[in-house]
Amino acid sequence: MAERPKKGVPEGLWLRCPTCRATVYRKEVEARLHVCPECDHHFVVPVRNRIAQLLDSESFEEWDAELSPCDPLGFEDRIAYSKRIVDEQKKTGMKDAAVCGKGFIRGRPVVLGITDFNFMAGSMGSVVGEKLTRAAERATELRLPLIFVSGSGGGARMQEGILSLMQMAKVSAALARYDSAGGLYISILTNPTMGGVAASWALQGDIQIAEPGAMVGFAGKRTIWNTVRLELPEGFQTSEFLMKHGFVDRVIHRKDLRTEVARIVDYCHLKP
Numbered sequence: 001m002a003e004r005p006k007k008g009v010p011e012g013l014w015l016r017c018p019t020c021r022a023t024v025y026r027k028e029v030e031a032r033l034h035v036c037p038e039c040d041h042h043f044v045v046p047v048r049n050r051i052a053q054l055l056d057s058e059s060f061e062e063w064d065a066e067l068s069p070c071d072p073l074g075f076e077d078r079i080a081y082s083k084r085i086v087d088e089q090k091k092t093g094m095k096d097a098a099v100c101g102k103g104f105i106r107g108r109p110v111v112l113g114i115t116d117f118n119f120m121a122g123s124m125g126s127v128v129g130e131k132l133t134r135a136a137e138r139a140t141e142l143r144l145p146l147i148f149v150s151g152s153g154g155g156a157r158m159q160e161g162i163l164s165l166m167q168m169a170k171v172s173a174a175l176a177r178y179d180s181a182g183g184l185y186i187s188i189l190t191n192p193t194m195g196g197v198a199a200s201w202a203l204q205g206d207i208q209i210a211e212p213g214a215m216v217g218f219a220g221k222r223t224i225w226n227t228v229r230l231e232l233p234e235g236f237q238t239s240e241f242l243m244k245h246g247f248v249d250r251v252i253h254r255k256d257l258r259t260e261v262a263r264i265v266d267y268c269h270l271k272p
């Protein structure tokens, strides 16, 4: 019997791994936390699966789920932004690219915010910025560790122009206040994290974790070449390269994330 297709994920029983080119059984990939059984390539994870992977079962309490984007500029590219929003909402079942809330990691209470690449490449518009800001503010009030997981390959959302750019400053300001209050902010970089998201909250963690092989950077290789004519070294925007150069503290396999984050919380979080 045919299965109902999952929202936001390409259909089919088989997947082609973009790293090793092997054809792999989707069920097996999903059973391995969306990791390739042949080469450990870390596939993009839809936000609901990410929550299930990181948090204790049934412990997540979502905040601000009703926030939905509007189209303040009446922006149109190939299609109108207002239509794009509706299409993406239908495809993913999400209102926008971020989901935030409170939950438990191996019994430790935390505030968690996630951006999902499946919704407009995880790009940050006003709603994403507002949700992350509120999450940081509530983590400050509740004196809880804060964990953001970025799947924002789209950076700042150009369809909202300056309003999306100002989210970079807004989230950063909330994180600075959280930091002044003594909070522990763990940032988890996943593939891909680019542009205005990499240039703001995604790289402001007290502890920077990255999944193996994630692409993390500001502008892509071609843009950099076109702008400054600099040939960049092989793999210069990968987790491993960034760790070697001090931007990332640890590269952690997805299967170990929950345990390692719990361990870091135990080690670093100052109890109220």
Ligand SMILES: [Zn+2]
Pocket: 017, 018, 019, 020, 021, 022, 036, 037, 038, 039, 040, 041
């Ligand atoms: Zn593979």
